Amino acid sequence: MKQVDLLNTVMENYNNELVLKFLEKYDWIYNFQLIKFFLDRVWENIPREWCEVLLSLSIEDLNRLPYGDMRDEWPASLKEFIRTALTLSLPRSPRKGTIPLGIDPEMRRGMTPKKQHEVSLMSSVVHDVAQRADCEVILDIGSGLGYLGQLLQKHFGYHIIGLESKQGHTSGAERRARHTTELDKLSLKQPQQFLGVCNSCQKSRCVEGQTDVLKHPPDFSSDVMVPDSKPQLERPVTLTLPRALMIGLHCCGDLTPTMMEYFQSLDFVRGLCCVSCCYHRMEVKAGNETPYNFPLSATTCKIYNKLRGDNPKWSIGTFALRLAAQETRARWGKQTAEDHDYHTKNVGYRGILELYKHTSKSSRGTEGFSSSINIPVSFLKVQSDVVQRDCLALGILELYKHTKSKNCEKAARRIARKSDFSSFTAYVEAASCRLEAEEGTGIDRAELFRLYEENKDKMRFIEPLTALQYLLQPVLEGLITTDRAQYLKEHGITTEIIPIFDEVISPRNLALISVK
Incomplete structure (x- = not known):
């Protein structure tokens, strides 16, 4: 438990102002x-005195730079x-003492080694939190194929309510459940109104869209919830329900803040355990x-707003959030x-192709050239004819919807394969052929x-x-995660951050754990 004690010490002494000023200084x-x-x-933008050193680094030196190796x-x-950068980074080594749950061959079917690693460790952590919070029910938000819930039910007998927005995953989870779990203790819910969503950083899925966060208690009297003009929690919700623990493995985008809002406002939700991704x-x-x-x-907001007031051009925006969601130094080092x-x-x-686009007289659509697209999002709620417990739990669904569009898919389209990067000649040939065929215009190869x-x-x-970015990656992710923990603490809820996965296998390994 020494790693946990170290992390708790870091959090207690976390200096928001120092972190934000550091990120502002090195935003280039x-x-x-x-x-x-x-x-x-x-x-x-690289300081001249740094250039000679950085350009002389060997491969080994580059790999070790994010670990603090210097001369x-x-x-x-x-x-x-x-x-x-190293001082302001949260520890990422998994806590000792967490014993991964065994997964039998039948339940392992379909799981990648990465997923097995995550599910076996997350299940152990969830059980520990459920015991601390004295919870009888597990609400698995964004449950996917049900791996996590099924393992928890099999080992500990919890009543699992899996909430998933993708029909294919819900159907797959139901098929798996028939062979691996007690069906009377497993509920799988999927609202028909929801479309495809991002699911735990699966790079193979091209999902574009935006997310809305519900910031007021759910109204269970109608089928559709429409947000009012004041996105604030105006009243607590008191429900006579079993004590529930809300969990999420790789909560994409705004899903973690959404869960935090519901955790704070719903009395029957006594604990929260989630790992975030895709900031x-x-x-x-x-x-x-x-x-x-x-x-x-409030702590971070006060400092952040002051710094932005002094320097309006700076912010923690999309590029910073993307870096926070990148791989950690553990993979870079290999x-x-x-x-x-x-x-x-x-x-x-x-980058040369992008430069060409801006210097050429003709304007063509290529990877990364499309402007951002605003996609309307609505708040949804689903009624259910099952027991009241399940019906109310449905109000805590992922509460976000990604909408695909042809324009989004086109913007994210790759114009070259990995093999096309063998030389610039090969890249130009591949990119030219595809762009000319799709756009109907010629490219000036010369x-x-x-x-x-x-x-x-x-x-x-x-x-x-890139090596310098790997030094800032944990600073950025630590800031986002610590800000969320501080928010819950400001509302009087005990909260901690615990690394639970091997970051080489699963880079998003920080679990936000909170118990009322």
């Missing part, structure tokens, strides 16, 4: 769109940046791209020379090659800058 490291590396001349002769400012999918305000649900705590070469070409070649020759030497800055 993260506050840009990757494909605009050349267009925005990002490398020019005495390096510039004092660079060493100070590294030390501060960049939080709904943002039109005009400045800052999220509605950050910051949440990169090979081939991995670094591919990443350099991937960023560099796409101009593309001219831009490449002018800028290819700047590609050497890509990996050193």
